Amino acid sequence: MATEPIQEDFAGxxxxxxxxxxxxxxxxxxxxxxQVFWLVITLVVIFFVLSRIALPRxxxxxxxxxxxxxxxxxxxxxxxxxxxxxxxxxxxALADARAExxxxxxxxxxxxxxxxxxxxxxxxxxxxxxxxxxxxxxAEIRAxxxxxxxxxxxxxxxAIVATMGGKADQDAIxxxxxxxxxx
Amino acid sequence: MATEATHGAExxxxxxxxxxxxFHPMDQFIVKPLFGHGEVGMFTITNVTLWMAIxxxxxxxxxxxxxRRRAVIPSRSQSVAELAYGFIHKMVEDVxxxxxxxxxxxxxxxxxxxxxxxxxxxIPMSFTTTSHFAVTVVLALCVFLGVTILGFVKNGPSFLSxxxxxxxxxxxxxxxxxxxxxxxxxxxxxxxxxxxxxxxAGHAVIKxxxxxxxxxxxxxxxxxxxxxxxxxxxxxxFVQAYVFTILTxxxxxxxxxxxx
Numbered sequence: 417m418a419t420e421p422i423q424e425d426f427a428g429x430x431x432x433x434x435x436x437x438x439x440x441x442x443x444x445x446x447x448x449x450x451q452v453f454w455l456v457i458t459l460v461v462i463f464f465v466l467s468r469i470a471l472p473r474x475x476x477x478x479x480x481x482x483x484x485x486x487x488x489x490x491x492x493x494x495x496x497x498x499x500x501x502x503x504x505x506x507x508x509a510l511a512d513a514r515a516e517x518x519x520x521x522x523x524x525x526x527x528x529x530x531x532x533x534x535x536x537x538x539x540x541x542x543x544x545x546x547x548x549x550x551x552x553x554x555a556e557i558r559a560x561x562x563x564x565x566x567x568x569x570x571x572x573x574x575a576i577v578a579t580m581g582g583k584a585d586q587d588a589i590x591x592x593x594x595x596x597x598x599x
Numbered sequence: 600m601a602t603e604a605t606h607g608a609e610x611x612x613x614x615x616x617x618x619x620x621x622f623h624p625m626d627q628f629i630v631k632p633l634f635g636h637g638e639v640g641m642f643t644i645t646n647v648t649l650w651m652a653i654x655x656x657x658x659x660x661x662x663x664x665x666x667r668r669r670a671v672i673p674s675r676s677q678s679v680a681e682l683a684y685g686f687i688h689k690m691v692e693d694v695x696x697x698x699x700x701x702x703x704x705x706x707x708x709x710x711x712x713x714x715x716x717x718x719x720x721x722i723p724m725s726f727t728t729t730s731h732f733a734v735t736v737v738l739a740l741c742v743f744l745g746v747t748i749l750g751f752v753k754n755g756p757s758f759l760s761x762x763x764x765x766x767x768x769x770x771x772x773x774x775x776x777x778x779x780x781x782x783x784x785x786x787x788x789x790x791x792x793x794x795x796x797x798x799x800a801g802h803a804v805i806k807x808x809x810x811x812x813x814x815x816x817x818x819x820x821x822x823x824x825x826x827x828x829x830x831x832x833x834x835x836x837f838v839q840a841y842v843f844t845i846l847t848x849x850x851x852x853x854x855x856x857x858x859x
Contacts, residue, residue: 467704470662
C-alpha cells in the first residue's frame, strides 16, 4: 500500500520522484526480467514439490482410502449375509417351537379327555347303582305301605262293623278288604 | 495514504488537484527491492521474490505438511489438500480424458501457484504477483508453447487439421482456417490478460474506494464499498485461478485430440 519514497536517482521511467507509479506498473519493462526470473524459480520449486512429494502422497492416501472403503463394504456385506442367516435360523427355531407347543397342547387335551371320559363313566356307574338302590328302597316302601294299608283297612272295617252292631268275622273282612284292594 | 504525509507541500498541491483526495491506486503494484533502494535487476531480491516465496511456503505447508500423517481419515489440512487434488484431477480427467492425466502435475502446479498467489494478494499490504502481465504472460506462454509443441509431437503435421474444419462446406474452410489460426494465436493473450486484468482491476478499485475514505462524509460508504469489493475479490481470486486452469485443460485437449 504505502510506498516508500524512492531516491530521485532511482526514479526511472516507472516511478516518479515521490515513489508513485507512473502509468501502469504492469507495463514497466525494467521490472519484467526480475519477475520472470523469480516466477520460473517459483514454478520449478512448486512443480518438484508437488510431483515428487505431495501428489504421490495424496494419490496413495486416496487409493488406500478407496481400498479401505471397498474392504469395509465387503465386510459389511458379509455381516449382512450372516445376519440374514441368523434370522432364518431364528425363524426356523420359532416355527419348531410353535409346532412342538401345538403337539404338547394336543397331547394334553387328549389326556384330559381320557381322564374326563373315565370320570364320566364312573359317575354314570355310580348313578346307575344309586338309582337301582333307590328303586329297591321305593319298592320296599311301597310294599310295606300296601301291607300297612291292608292292616289299617281291616282294622277300620272291623271297627266299622262293630260300631254298626254286627259281629265281625275276621276272615270275611280280610277277604272283603283283599277284594277291594285288588280293585 | 500514509505516503502523502511524508511528501509535504508538493503532495498537498498534487492532492489539491483531486479536490483534497489523493489516489494512487497503482502504487501497490510497484516492484521494489527488499533491501536498499537500488535498481531492480534480474536477480534482485524484490517484493516479487518475497511473495512468491510465501506462496511456495503456503503450498508446501498445505500439500506436504498438511498431508504428513497420510491419514485414512484426514485432518482438516489434509482434507483441503485432497480437495484441491481431487478438484484438479477430476477437471483434467473430464476435459482431456485419461491420457491427459500424465500432465496433471503441470496443471496442478499452475493452479496451486495462481490460486495461492491470488489469495495472498488479498492480504492487506501484500504484493499480488499475479496482477502483473509479466507473470501471467509467462504462465500463458508456457501453456501455449507446451500445448503447441505437444500437439505436433503427438500428432505430427496432422495437428494442423485442427484449423481445417472438415465439417464445414469446402468454400468456407479457408476462411474458417484463417479465423481458427487467429483465434489460436490470440489464446495466450486472452489467457494472460484475463487473469492479470481481473486481479489488478479489483485491487485498484479497492484502492480507489480507500482514497475516498479521506473525506469524512463519504468514508462510511467507502468502507462498506471496500468490504463489498473485497468479498467480490475473494470470489474472483478463486474463479480466475479456476478459469486459467480449465482453459489450460481445454487447450491441452486440443493438442491431444486435434480433430473436431
